[in-house]
Amino acid sequence: MNIDILTLFPEVFKIFDCSIIGRAKQKGIVSINIHNIRDYSLDKHKKVDDYPYGGGAGMLMKAQPIVDCIRSVKKKSKGKVVYLGPRGKTFNQEVAKRLANENELIFLCGHYEGIDERARKCIDEEISLGDFILTGGEAACIPIIDSICRLVPGVLSSKISYExxxxxxxxxxxxxxxxxxxxxxxxxxxxxxxxxxxxxxxxxxxxxxxxxxxxxxxxxxxxxxxxxxxxxxxxx
Incomplete structure (x- = not known):
């Protein structure tokens, strides 16, 4: 399985170099590629957020860096784009089993107050970890990917391990x-x-x-x- 993660904080995902998922990566069973959305900003200071039109607290992720990052990753991956956000259905084991059957997946981690609505045109599915607030999508992305990878054949020692x-x-x-x-x-x-x-x-x-x-x-x-x-x- 090939997984691409789009994030503003790539260092968070070093956790996937450890334990069971780390060994699966070494064996080539799972590939996890991290993409820094900030690299796609056209701003000279690599700014990726701005104040929301109409006012309101916090900052919003701009559409342009997100859309350009997704389009760049899509040149190599045919995976569906999964956004970690509150509008999505709550993640559970059935969703994990469904996604584990995919060969490629692209996860988009939101941050701040969310993303510009116009970036949603590039999103195929939205998933929520639960009805509570997190600092960013990275915190939701880690357990979701971990849960999916455990179901990929060869990651665990036997089918009985997860059943x-x-x-x-x-x-x-x-x-x-x-x-x-x-x-x-x-x-x-x-x-x-x-x-x-x-x-x-x-x-x-x-x-x-x-x-x-x-x-x-x-x-x-x-x-x-x-x-x-x-x-x-x-x-x-």
Whole structure:
């Protein structure tokens, strides 16, 4: 997958040189290219913002640097342009799975009070991280790209690595344990030490259902319970 990020603060994205995403980049599974919107400003001081017409607080990103940056990147990428802004639908795991199927993506990070409306003609989709205010699109872009890259084949060690994680199948993840077997008087559940894979699978499924029902009932209500799910819950 090839990802292009358009931003005023390229240094923020050094985080993608670390950990799982960093290793995926080294292997050539994922390519992340950072483009400084400021480089496309026609202003001699490389100014990219100005006061909004009609008055109001703050500064607005000018259309020209944004549009020229997008058009330059589009010469090499056919990816859809995704703007991180408040008008978009809230990002979730289903959106992550959809975007992970793309070969190329271009992310535009807004800043200040947003972007000149005339730059929107170059945007294909808008995504919001949630109903709260961030300093800039960079803060939203990082978790969104991280979430997408984890679903790209080869980034994680196996398909099971992400299919068992919270939200992938609409449920929160089951409780997990590692060594030592006993910590401060608390033992690892006996079933996890049994070696009986089918019983462990059922236990994990039940715990996922219970944890989701307890902590995120809004998610639990949306789950299509299987006959096995109903049986497990009845036994409990």
């Amino acid at each position: 068992d994680e919270s939200f992938y199948g609409g449920l929160l993840e089951y409780p997990q344990y590692t060594r030592p077997e006993i910590f401060e008087g608390e033992s690892v559940p006996e079933i996890l030490l049994s070696g009986h894979h089918e019983n462990i699978r059922k236990w994990r499924r039940l715990k996922s259902l219970e944890v989701t029902r307890k902590y995120r009932y809004d998610l639990f209500k949306k789950v299509q319970l299987t006959d096995e799910d109903k049986k497990l819950l009845r036994k409990k």
